[in-house]
Amino acid sequence: MKQLMTRWILGGLGLLTVGVGTAAKAQTSPQLAQLNSAWASIAKEDRAELVLLPALAQMDAPPAGVDTIAAAALLTPDDSNWAQAASWAAGEHQSAALEALTKISERRSRYVFAQPYGRGASADAINAGLFVDLGDPPMIAGAKFGYFDALDKLGRLVQIEATRLGSDGDGAGALDLVTRWIRFARSFADRDYFVEKKKAFGWMRFGLERLRDLAYLFPDSIDDVEMKGAIRSLADRELNLDRIRLPHADRLAADELLASTFVERGGPNPNTFSATMSEMKAGDRPLLQFAQAARWQRIAQNHADYFDTRDKIAGIFNDWSLRWDVGPHDILLEQPADYDSLDKGRFALIEAVVPDLGELFIGRQMLHTELAGTRLALAIVGYKSLSGGWPNPVFAVRPRFIREIPIDPWDASESEPLQFFVPVRDQPKSERSAPKPHVMEIVGDVSEDSEAAAPAALNADDIYNWIKRSAHVTPAGSEVSPQLMGQLAKMMPTNMPDSRREQMRSQMLQQMPAPTADLPQWMYALAQVDPSSGVDPKEVDVDAVLRIMLSPEYRKGLTELSQRPTLTMKDLRRMMADVAMEILGGASSGLVKEVASAPGSSDRLYAVPSFPVTLDQSSFVLYSIGPDGKPGRAAKVGPGGDDLLLWPPLFSLVRDHLHGR
8 A cells, every 4th residue: 555545545554642741831921810700700690601601512413504604594484494494493502592592681781791701610511611721831822612603503593582482473582582692792782802892783783683584574573562672772871882891811812922032122932933923823733733833934024123022012092092982983093094104024023813894884874774773673673563664755754663763873964864765655656657656776795697707616525536536546446445545544542642733744744636626615615724824735635535534534534434344535535525524624515504504794694695676665775875966766785785785684584585586
């Protein structure tokens, strides 16, 4: 077995028994102590995570069709996956999770999600992996958020249960449940990392649209009194969006790295800079650390010194802080932020660890728009339920449902309300033609006709063919010993030290030829490498193969192959392709999954296809003029449109489009 594929399998056999190194002793930096100091004052009985996370740890895995929050919300009782999803949501562990959410999300609740960062979390949370792991020694910039998946699972559960409540006639209960989820997300927005706030913004934004979606789906299940109560729970003082502060952890992460990797009154410390930065950038990809180290050694030669870097960090965050506290139409915001003009070569440390907090400015303004639009949309639906017709003019919803018609947050004069009209009824009149329905173009970010926007589904055959081409010197029919596969499975360790991985990687780099064709995008995803990083394709190839070989799925596959009476190289390649598919999360199942999972904007949880919509007087249109500040009468809406559509809910229209309605 001297062929290439055999080397892939056996290349590291002699390395599997190398000893395990000892872990470095954890240390707490002044910056980490400062980061966690705010949470230390929260009493144990007021800590939301101590109520919620134990319940989330017990939740069962969601069934097919509930892969994302948006996918869960797309489901209705008419869908084939609904019965399984509803059964999952009704399970004992899911019910307990909903009870925990209910407990911590009462109006003006005292509960705070106050889990300390790093090993200060509770032992139960650490054992369940539901904490922010900072590594050992802990490093703020190295945070891995173990509770994101569990919180996302809670979001999926909320969507299924809300649809069940609405379809059973309890529309008010559905609105209340989603509102509680929004309250929790608002509380989570007080966490300290940019990525945590961005997550919270996405949950809140989708939650507000979901409230409108539920009113769209089940208008007859919510009476006027219930609707008024739902609107009251969305008052500005309930969510206090303007009390959300900019993230603190990202500033401290930069300060911590500066302190540990620079010589004060000098430049990058040659003993710590490249090693620390490469380890941080490699993250869960230790095989990339060697290449990253060489890169950071080059960067160190031209990096700004300690004082210039310190001052640049302070300047960037001070600029953001000043901007955050002014009004959304202040002239200051017309000027470029300091971060936008950052010299990424001289200040590579900052570029590596400081995200663009400017995304949160747009996100907050979008949330204000969604909140105001949701209150007014629900008021209009409630008015229709009570009176039998749409308000004419929109001010008729006052004061029964809402005190004031909300001002459009995007209006620079801060005086114009959100735009409302009823198609046909409010169309411009002409003696030469009768009023026509309103035609609206949804300008999306997923096109059914665009291969670039909605690529064909990846499948195991694609990966198999790549492996076959890469290992063409080994005939597919070549026999492989099943007993050898069994021996390999037993020798593969469950956790391989980084030193052993690097030895295997070095040996494979020597044995494997360079790729003869451009690497496909899934190869970079498998290797966990940014395609624009400039990493040698041969290294990407090796890292992708290593990720397969060192996975639990690969060991399982070897065990299964060892039980066959005969075995060929084709069987082995097919198993590797299946393992790669499993690691990558499976193939896309068309546009529905694309819409349910692809990011459409910085904090929107779903992507939008492009399609036209025709509306008559049975519906109404509510929209914001959006960032361009110009009313377009909702002619073009969606991610690529001019106006921000609030009613009909964009998500509802996407669901109707996907179901051919």
